[in-house]
Amino acid sequence: MADPVLSIRDLSVEIPTRHGIVRPVDGVSYDIQAGEILGIVGESGAGKSMAGNAVIGLLNPPAHISKGEIWLKGQRIDHLKGDAMRRLRGKEIGMVFQDPLTSLNPLLRIGDQLTETMLTHLPISRAEAEKRAVAALEEVGIPGAAERVNSYPHEFSGGMRQRVVIALALCAEPSLVIADEPTTALDVSVQAQIIALLRRLCRDRGTAVMLITHDMGVIAEATDRVAVMYAGRLAELGPVRDVLTHPQHPYTHGLMASTPLASQGKSRLHQIPGAMPRLDAVPDGCAFNSRCPHATDKCRQAPVPRLRNGQAACWYPLVDEKVI
Amino acid sequence: MSDFPIPVKPKSRLRIALDSDLFYTFKRSPVAMVSAAVVLVLVLSAVFAPLIAPTNPFNPASLNLMNGFTPPMTPNAFTGESFFMGTDDQGRDVFSTILYGMRISLFVGVAAVFFAMVLGITLGLISGYVGGWTETIIMRTADVQLTFPSILVAMLIFGIAKGVTPVEYRDQMAIWVLILAIGLSDWVQFARVVRGATLVEKNKEYVQAARLIGRTPTAIMLRHILPNVLSPVLVIATISLALAIIAEATLSFLGVGAPPTQPSLGTLIRIGQGFLFSGEWWILLFPAITLLALALSVNLLGDWLRDALNPRLR
Amino acid sequence: MLAYIIRRAGQSALVLLIVGLVAFAMFRFVGDPIDNMLGQERTAEDIERLRAQLGLDQPFVVQYYKFLEGAVQGNFGVSYRQGRPVAEILLERAPATLELAMVSGVLAILFGIALGVFTAIRRDGWLANVIMSASLIGVSLPTFLIGILLIYLFSVELGWLPSFGRGETVDLGGWSTGFLTESGLKALILPSITLGLYQMTLIMRLVRSEMLEVLRQDYIRFARARGLRDRAVNFRHALKNTMVPVITVIGLQLGAIIAFAIITETVFQWPGVGLLFINAIQFVDIPVMAAYLMLISVMFVGINLLVDILYFFIDPRLRADRSGGH
Numbered sequence: 001m002a003d004p005v006l007s008i009r010d011l012s013v014e015i016p017t018r019h020g021i022v023r024p025v026d027g028v029s030y031d032i033q034a035g036e037i038l039g040i041v042g043e044s045g046a047g048k049s050m051a052g053n054a055v056i057g058l059l060n061p062p063a064h065i066s067k068g069e070i071w072l073k074g075q076r077i078d079h080l081k082g083d084a085m086r087r088l089r090g091k092e093i094g095m096v097f098q099d100p101l102t103s104l105n106p107l108l109r110i111g112d113q114l115t116e117t118m119l120t121h122l123p124i125s126r127a128e129a130e131k132r133a134v135a136a137l138e139e140v141g142i143p144g145a146a147e148r149v150n151s152y153p154h155e156f157s158g159g160m161r162q163r164v165v166i167a168l169a170l171c172a173e174p175s176l177v178i179a180d181e182p183t184t185a186l187d188v189s190v191q192a193q194i195i196a197l198l199r200r201l202c203r204d205r206g207t208a209v210m211l212i213t214h215d216m217g218v219i220a221e222a223t224d225r226v227a228v229m230y231a232g233r234l235a236e237l238g239p240v241r242d243v244l245t246h247p248q249h250p251y252t253h254g255l256m257a258s259t260p261l262a263s264q265g266k267s268r269l270h271q272i273p274g275a276m277p278r279l280d281a282v283p284d285g286c287a288f289n290s291r292c293p294h295a296t297d298k299c300r301q302a303p304v305p306r307l308r309n310g311q312a313a314c315w316y317p318l319v320d321e322k323v324i
Numbered sequence: 325m326s327d328f329p330i331p332v333k334p335k336s337r338l339r340i341a342l343d344s345d346l347f348y349t350f351k352r353s354p355v356a357m358v359s360a361a362v363v364l365v366l367v368l369s370a371v372f373a374p375l376i377a378p379t380n381p382f383n384p385a386s387l388n389l390m391n392g393f394t395p396p397m398t399p400n401a402f403t404g405e406s407f408f409m410g411t412d413d414q415g416r417d418v419f420s421t422i423l424y425g426m427r428i429s430l431f432v433g434v435a436a437v438f439f440a441m442v443l444g445i446t447l448g449l450i451s452g453y454v455g456g457w458t459e460t461i462i463m464r465t466a467d468v469q470l471t472f473p474s475i476l477v478a479m480l481i482f483g484i485a486k487g488v489t490p491v492e493y494r495d496q497m498a499i500w501v502l503i504l505a506i507g508l509s510d511w512v513q514f515a516r517v518v519r520g521a522t523l524v525e526k527n528k529e530y531v532q533a534a535r536l537i538g539r540t541p542t543a544i545m546l547r548h549i550l551p552n553v554l555s556p557v558l559v560i561a562t563i564s565l566a567l568a569i570i571a572e573a574t575l576s577f578l579g580v581g582a583p584p585t586q587p588s589l590g591t592l593i594r595i596g597q598g599f600l601f602s603g604e605w606w607i608l609l610f611p612a613i614t615l616l617a618l619a620l621s622v623n624l625l626g627d628w629l630r631d632a633l634n635p636r637l638r
Numbered sequence: 639m640l641a642y643i644i645r646r647a648g649q650s651a652l653v654l655l656i657v658g659l660v661a662f663a664m665f666r667f668v669g670d671p672i673d674n675m676l677g678q679e680r681t682a683e684d685i686e687r688l689r690a691q692l693g694l695d696q697p698f699v700v701q702y703y704k705f706l707e708g709a710v711q712g713n714f715g716v717s718y719r720q721g722r723p724v725a726e727i728l729l730e731r732a733p734a735t736l737e738l739a740m741v742s743g744v745l746a747i748l749f750g751i752a753l754g755v756f757t758a759i760r761r762d763g764w765l766a767n768v769i770m771s772a773s774l775i776g777v778s779l780p781t782f783l784i785g786i787l788l789i790y791l792f793s794v795e796l797g798w799l800p801s802f803g804r805g806e807t808v809d810l811g812g813w814s815t816g817f818l819t820e821s822g823l824k825a826l827i828l829p830s831i832t833l834g835l836y837q838m839t840l841i842m843r844l845v846r847s848e849m850l851e852v853l854r855q856d857y858i859r860f861a862r863a864r865g866l867r868d869r870a871v872n873f874r875h876a877l878k879n880t881m882v883p884v885i886t887v888i889g890l891q892l893g894a895i896i897a898f899a900i901i902t903e904t905v906f907q908w909p910g911v912g913l914l915f916i917n918a919i920q921f922v923d924i925p926v927m928a929a930y931l932m933l934i935s936v937m938f939v940g941i942n943l944l945v946d947i948l949y950f951f952i953d954p955r956l957r958a959d960r961s962g963g964h
Contacts, residue, residue, distance in 0.1 A: 468653050468656055468657070471653065471890075471893075471935075471938055471939070471942070472893075472897065472934075472935075472938065473893075473894045473897045473898065475897070475898070475901075476897040476900070476934070479900070479915075479916075479919060480927070480931060482919065483918070483919035483922065483927050484664055484927075486919070486922055487664075487922045487924060566778065570778075570780045573780055573782075574780055574781070574782060574901060577780075577782045577901075577904075578782075578900070578901065578904050578916050579904075579916065579920055580916060580919045580920060593782070593783070593786070597786055597905075600786070600789065600790060600794055601794055601801075605790075608786065612783055612786070615780070615783070616778070616779065616783065619778045619779075619780065620775065620778040620779075623774075623777070623778045624774075624778075627774075
């Protein structure tokens with residue numbers, strides 16, 4: 001296999017607070033290949049977005065990378081500062097945020113927002129950038145793109161705006177796109193379109209995608225592999241079909257069982273007892289031990305085994321326990 | 325464990341105050357403590373001015389023109405008397421005039437804010453509770469008034485009130501006219517906050533319940549709604565006090581406030597400005613510093629109070 | 639858009655009518671005009687004749703209408719104190735105040751925005767913190783003390799700049815300007831700093847807090863995530879959005895500058911309308927007070943209206959054209 005586009009090794013993010021240091025991302029490792037869509041799934045507060053922000057260098061101080069490495073196309077980028085990191089943003093790493101209603105500057109025409117991004121990163125003329133802006137809008141399926149470049153964001157619907165946001169994230173042809181809950185704020189009817197669009201564009205260009213979501217439906221529909229996060233740690237990583245149908249980690253299993261999509265036909269949805277621990281109160285050993293039906297003293301004391309692709313970070317992985 | 329509840333000694337009011345969050349944040353804020361100390365010292369020395377001041381500057385018998393223009397801490401060339409902050413052209417002790425001047429400044433400031441507060445709360449409660457045309461008229465008036473800087477409104481009211489006062493009473497009435505003018509220019513803030521809170525509280529169950537059991541509107545407004553708006557009112561009052569003190573000083577400095585017979589800090593600065601070029605800097609400097617200390621510390625206290633009582637603002 | 643502007647203009651006209659009513663009430667009821675115009679030795683006929691001549695025997699509404707009619711034509715009556723038409727005195731004094739207000743306004747806006755942006759972008763820098771602390775003192779410092787302080791420093795101690803008046807002026811067809819002579823320009827420096835400093839502090843603090851708010855917005859994060867240069871993010875994206883709410887306040891501050899000029903003009907004996915107004919209050923010269931009130935209201939209301947219209951050019955959301963597909 002070729003070198004991965006993105007490679008994260010043992011990444012930790014720390015935030016110093018009054019009550020001590022919390023670690024919203026704790027020793028996470030994964031790779032994303034060109035053209036591959038990796039889904040990052042977990043409850044809110046599990047550290048999904050924080051990992052994405054760390055990759056693109058937009059952690060809000062005092063949050064910072066405390067440990068680990070981030071490699072992008074063979075170049076180490078976790079220690080890059082200021083302008084060097086800025087040059088990568090937009091150019092090599094595109095980002096799509098959750099809420100298209102607030103992601104676009106309301107006072108600038110969308111054409112201007114596209115051209116300024118291209119002119120920042122690409123050695124092209126303004127006229128060329130304007131031409132490409134129209135093409136970019138056409139590509140994301142905005143009808144009448146030639147006129148709509150002169151429109152302001154408020155003149156678009158939510159779904160159309162998210163298409164504009166995707167056009168903006170992709171306009172400088174980045175090799176990695178981080179999509180942070182790109183469909184959460186959208187109508188259900190529009191969600192599938194946006195996911196399909198994102199998948200098509202990235203497949204065509206061979207772009208690697210980190211798709212952050214809490215929606216198992218989106219994961220099932222769009223991703224090639226999936227990483228399950230719990231309390232800042234990776235619980236399970238593997239091909240999407242395996243993880244969804246044969247989850248090995250008790251948490252993933254609980255998560256799948258509590259998803260309407262996966263538990264079709266069952267009369268009641270499963271519930272995982274308790275709640276995810278607060279980040280300043282993660283228990284020793286496995287972070288999930290207090291909620292896990294299979295937990296033993298080993299889980300409460302020893303650190304969980306190191307996780308490899310296709311495995312779960314669990315002493316007692318579930319074997320062939322089907323959800324569906 | 326006994327079956328009887330152990331009687332708990334009720335906390336004293338002082339204990340409650342000392343245990344409160346407000347006092348806790350106060351202890352943690354050096355700015356607030358220093359400001360409060362400065363305010364306390366200034367207010368006390370204003371209140372007890374007759375006891376502290378070495379001379380009564382408004383008793384002609386105690387004045388000696390020969391003492392005029394004595395620099396601070398230097399014996400006078402003719403009389404040999406020495407003054408902590410020097411004397412002015414008439415031989416009045418500057419320190420004493422400041423103490424008496426501060427009395428007037430503080431009295432006008434506090435009275436004006438109190439007037440504005442009572443007026444604002446009353447109009448705010450009424451417009452929030454009654455609604456309809458009453459509300460429209462009160463709040464539109466507030467809007468129009470808010471279009472203009474309050475100092476201008478105060479000047480105008482002062483001018484009109486002066487015009488209405490018979491000439492022979494003008495100096496005597498000046499202080500009261502000043503209070504009226506500053507108070508009237510400053511009620512809008514209170515009214516807006518109180519009205520907003522009233523609109524929220526009015527529809528809560530307990531107010532409906534009070535209405536059902538036949539409480540009169542006045543009782544409901546005073547007993548149930550008013551207590552809910554006290555903390556924002558306190559914050560506005562503190563900040564308004566700083567503004568009122570500055571407004572009073574400004575008006576008096578401009579010669580449309582406290583008369584020379586009852587000089588406030590602003591009047592003293594107005595008088596002192598005349599001696600700036602001839603080198604008698606102390607006549608101007610000490611009143612100016614006092615005014616600054618007073619205004620700044622009240623302002624800082626108000627800032628702190630706003631943050632402490634409502635962290636969501638700002 | 640047109641409907642919005644018409645509605646705002648209607649509201650402005652209403653405010654002016656109310657202010658006109660106040661001004662008229664001052665005229666009519668404060669300091670009896672008959673008393674003021676006729677001396678001590680007056681007869682009943684004199685009073686009757688003057689009442690008829692001034693229209694004081696007519697119904698209130700008619701009098702109010704006549705007053706407004708006069709005011710619109712610039713006829714504000716005769717100053718009790720100077721015995722000259724108020725309009726004439728105001729016109730003579732206006733250039734001094736307008737020039738002072740203009741220079742102060744420009745200073746306040748330029749420095750206020752620049753410092754506000756600086757303290758917002760460098761929010762944790764030591765210089766930004768020093769500026770913020772200084773501005774808190776600036777807000778508590780009464781304008782007249784700033785003026786006195788400047789006079790003491792630059793006129794008394796250093797002797798560099800004049801402490802009063804507006805220096806030599808050049809008459810340009812009824813407009814006396816201080817911009818064309820060295821002494822006129824020198825005389826402008828201290829008063830315009832005094833007048834502009836407070837407004838500058840306000841604008842700076844407002845710009846800072848608005849900009850900090852804007853910098854937290856998603857579209858700023860998105861702009862950064864697209865790798866735009868800091869300059870583009872801060873100025874093209876953040877500053878433009880900051881200015882939307884700031885412009886209203888700046889508009890109001892410009893009006894306030896003309897009102898606060900009263901204080902500065904008194905400190906520096908600047909021969910403008912503010913000084914005229916203070917003297918009018920001291921001597922209860924009602925026609926001058928009323929005229930000043932009307933004049934300043936027209937300015938305030940005019941500026942407010944202008945600001946509202948300006949919004950349409952800054953914020954496309956307000957233009958509310960229906961071309962967008964929804």
